[in-house]
Amino acid sequence: MPNHTATIKSVRKNKKxxxxxxxxxxxxxxxxxxxxxxTNKKEAEELHPKTVSEVDKLAKRNLIHKKKAAHIKSQxxxxxxxx
Numbered sequence: 726m727p728n729h730t731a732t733i734k735s736v737r738k739n740k741k742x743x744x745x746x747x748x749x750x751x752x753x754x755x756x757x758x759x760x761x762x763x764t765n766k767k768e769a770e771e772l773h774p775k776t777v778s779e780v781d782k783l784a785k786r787n788l789i790h791k792k793k794a795a796h797i798k799s800q801x802x803x804x805x806x807x808x
Contacts, residue, residue, distance in 0.1 A: 746788055753779040760801055766808040773805055 727733050756776040763769045777798050784794035 746786070749779070749783060749786070750788055753783055757797065757801070761804060764808065766805065769805045769808055773801060776801060 727736060753776070756772065756779055760769055760772045760776050763772065780789075780794045780797050783789045784791045789797075
């Protein structure tokens with residue numbers, strides 16, 4: 726256990742942030758998987774804006790690199806176009 730007050734607070738903050746980051750990361754991954762798995766173009770087009778929005782939020786929070794976000798969005802658009 727840390728001895729300094731600031732370090733104790735830092736541990737608390739890191740725990741809270743980690744939980745939040747894991748939640749948003751997992752939610753986004755599930756949306757991406759759902760969109761990749763769909764075979765219905767209409768359904769995919771409905772899912773696309775929400776998924777792209779979540780990916781952008783991850784990039785904004787530095788949970789994923791901005792170029793990775795661009796790659797993911799490109800792949801999703803490609804998938805929808807192929808349906």
